[in-house]
Structure formats: C-alpha cells, structure tokens
Amino acid sequence: MVCMTATPAATSTARRVLLAAPRGYCAGVDRAVIAVEKALEQYGAPVFVRKEIVHNKYVVQTLEKKGAIFVDETEEVPEGSIVIFSAHGVAPVVHEEAAERRLATIDATCPLVTKVHKEAVRFAKDDYDILLIGHEGHEEVIGTSGEAPDHITLVDGPEDVQNVQVRDESKVVWLSQTTLSVDETMETVDALKDRFPQLISPPSDDICYATQNRQIAVKQMGAQADLVIVVGSRNSSNSVRLVEVALGAGARDAHLVDFADEIDESWLAGVTTVGVTSGASVPEILVQGVLEWLAERGYGDVEVVTAAEESITFSLPKELRRDLRAEAERLNAGAEDSAPGK
Numbered sequence: 001m002v003c004m005t006a007t008p009a010a011t012s013t014a015r016r017v018l019l020a021a022p023r024g025y026c027a028g029v030d031r032a033v034i035a036v037e038k039a040l041e042q043y044g045a046p047v048f049v050r051k052e053i054v055h056n057k058y059v060v061q062t063l064e065k066k067g068a069i070f071v072d073e074t075e076e077v078p079e080g081s082i083v084i085f086s087a088h089g090v091a092p093v094v095h096e097e098a099a100e101r102r103l104a105t106i107d108a109t110c111p112l113v114t115k116v117h118k119e120a121v122r123f124a125k126d127d128y129d130i131l132l133i134g135h136e137g138h139e140e141v142i143g144t145s146g147e148a149p150d151h152i153t154l155v156d157g158p159e160d161v162q163n164v165q166v167r168d169e170s171k172v173v174w175l176s177q178t179t180l181s182v183d184e185t186m187e188t189v190d191a192l193k194d195r196f197p198q199l200i201s202p203p204s205d206d207i208c209y210a211t212q213n214r215q216i217a218v219k220q221m222g223a224q225a226d227l228v229i230v231v232g233s234r235n236s237s238n239s240v241r242l243v244e245v246a247l248g249a250g251a252r253d254a255h256l257v258d259f260a261d262e263i264d265e266s267w268l269a270g271v272t273t274v275g276v277t278s279g280a281s282v283p284e285i286l287v288q289g290v291l292e293w294l295a296e297r298g299y300g301d302v303e304v305v306t307a308a309e310e311s312i313t314f315s316l317p318k319e320l321r322r323d324l325r326a327e328a329e330r331l332n333a334g335a336e337d338s339a340p341g342k
C-alpha cells in the first residue's frame, strides 16, 4: 500500500519515497492531448496527427488505440483529411503544405511555444540576428527556426558559443527552447554575453513555467535522494533534463523510465530514499505504477515535496472550439425543434 503524506521531508534511515510536486502534465500537454480526444469525438476516426502530439510513448499508444494516426510529414496525410499539429509547434512552411493538400488543420502548438515564435518573427522583422538556444533536431527548434530561417542561428549549449557568427554585434538577441535546463541555459547566455556584450535578452522567460517548476522540485527532492526515478520518454527534452538536474542536485543515481517495469531492482541496492518525478508529458497513472512498484519493495512511505502550485490552463485550439460550439448549437436547435408544442 502507498501511504502518502504532505509533510516536509525529514532525515530518516527508513525506506521512503520523496514525490516531487509539481510533476507530470503541464497546461500545454493537457490541452494538446484533450484536443486529439475531442477531435476524435467530433469528427470520428481516423484523425491524423503530425509527429507525436506530445513526447510520451504511453500517450501516443493510447491515442492510437482510439483512432489517431501519427505521421511524420504532412504529405503522408490523405488530401482533404483532418490533421493536428503537435504541442511542439510547426514552421510556417508546414501550414503552407497543409493548405496545398486541402487539409483541415487543428493547431495544438502550446501557446508558450507560439510566444517564442512571435518573438522570433518580431526580432527578425527588426533585422536582429537571433541566437536560439536549443537542441539540434528537436521539433520545437525546427518549428521556431522556420519562422525566420535567415535570422536564426542555433546555439546548442555553452560549448557551441565559440562557433557563433553574427552580422552586427549591436543587433543580437537570444531566445530559447521552452524545455531546457534553466542552469545550463544561463551558462550559455553568460558565454554568449562574454562574446557579444550588447546581446539582448528576450522580454520574458522562454523556458516555460512548467519546465522551471519541475526542475526546482527535482532539485529540492534530488538533494535528499539516493536514487531518483524520472518517469518520461527518451525523446522528451524536459524529462531528460530532470535526470540531469537530479544528478546535479546531489542524487547518487538517477534514471529515466517510461514504465515501472523498466526499473532495475539493482538500482535499489543500499538505497534508503528514492525520489520520484515525471516529465511534463507524462500522465499520473504512470507515476502511480512506479509508486506501487516501489511500495511492493518496501518503499511504501511517500512524502510529497512541493516546490510550487500550478493553476495555469489553456483553452482548446480555436478551430476545434469553433466546431464544438457549432455542434453544441446544432444539438440545442434540434432539441428545441423536437420540444413538445413544436
């Protein structure tokens, strides 16, 4: 049995679990997953989704069972079909390709990613060189870069700073991927400022609230843990960062697992305190699976380590809201027409 308390963690020699809060679903992921579910209800299967809607194996498999078809490129979607763009965002060229194929699009890009796209467009319009801190090949970076390909240079970590070339050192700004390590990003920014003292910072943090809160929580919890288990998929940038942050905070060992059955019993050797958290694309059911697995091995006491409260929510993509509203009005009108006396 899992016994959960919200008392602050205390030094103890008894086996215990420290459970980070917040963890798991962020507002952008929640919105994107609900968008696919609602689209399936509204339009019927299949509904096509370009790329993984969020980077989590379980979420993708569950939506596939309900009738979502995940594709890599827009050209794989039959003409005239419905396609949903993932939470990571897409470049403008993807919207153009979809229009050419007469696809009905639902854009589930997280509003906090859209904010970075808009910053990129604005600085490019003012002819700045934009140094985008992020991981090469990540979908979000590809999408943001596509907004202003002639103005954006990718900077993939502090060691990449020496390679950066700009046209005019007085017109340079940095932006970042939303799911990076806060500490490593600041290292990169400091190195960039050493090279380009006039470097401008974005008007507000690009690393999103959810990424930051999950990292703060894992730092607090990781500092007291012998072992940290992060639930998340390998292609989930923010989940991978949580493993790094846990190790940086002092955890002796840290691992990323998609499911409880990927935990290796040998990781528990000599371990008193296990820290548990999950990435922003991970449903809570997977964390519960890990807690049950640990409880069966004597780690049944769970203390919640809370670093922040979250209450942010985002409304569904506008195309979907429009169609859901029209459907509700149609049903209402039908109910009135068939009401007694009509």
Ligand code: SF4
Pocket: 026, 027, 028, 029, 087, 110, 111, 112, 113, 178, 179, 208, 209, 210, 211, 238, 280
């Ligand atoms: S991690 Fe942040 S940017 Fe990414 S979907 Fe969640 S809220 Fe949006």
